[in-house]
Amino acid sequence: MDWMTAEEKQFVNEVLAALKEYGVRLKEREKVKFQIVEHIQESHEHGTDALEELGGPEAFVKDYVEINEIDVHSRIKKTHLTKKESGRSILPALLASAVVYFMSQILFSLFLTEAFNPLRSNDFEYNLLYRISGNSWWNSLLVLVSIGIAVLAGVLIQTMNKRKMGA
Known part of the structure; x- marks a missing residue:
């Protein structure tokens, strides 16, 4: 990841932090990180802007949550239960x-x-x-x-x- 720009690293970190807040497991977050880094690398090879294609971190996480049908409300309840x-x-x-x-x-x-x-x-x-x-x-x-x-x-x-x- 040394070849990534600061903005790209920040994007990856923000996405991973948001996914962690939604209760996405570590293995799934690692897969998402790998896919994002792979996409950024391919964009560098083709000369396109990866961040423009991916959108903002919030939009990316929102799409991920919708695609994987993660129930945000039940995740929040589980988080409160685990704290108790x-x-x-x-x-x-x-x-x-x-x-x-x-x-x-x-x-x-x-x-x-x-x-x-x-x-x-x-x-x-x-x-x-x-x-x-x-x-x-x-x-x-x-x-x-x-x-x-x-x-x-x-x-x-x-x-x-x-x-x-x-x-």
Whole structure:
């Protein structure tokens, strides 16, 4: 696309942004972009003005929406619904983060501390949430690692959910 003029690049970007607002999927937008770029390239080869042939970005998008029979009103409703459902979509990530945090704290308690060692007496108050070791710096390190693992797991699950939903 380095050979395109600034106006042509702007046209392509405006069309893609408008199609995204209408809820057109990424693969379809990529196809439209390819077709527009191909048309512009052919127009350059024939010495014609591609933007004049295509019209404005608004007209192009309007024609695309009409040809592909995209219901603008239902797309707008779906957009509002997906915004409402976005609060629900974060719930699995939060639950997974909490489970991963507790699991890592349990594993750290079992294998990296002496909290469950029956041969040693614990002179500290054990708490799975924040106090798994009697040594404060070791406890802080283990809690921070658990938090990091939990956040990473939550982000991964959220990313997978968004990809699955096609957002």
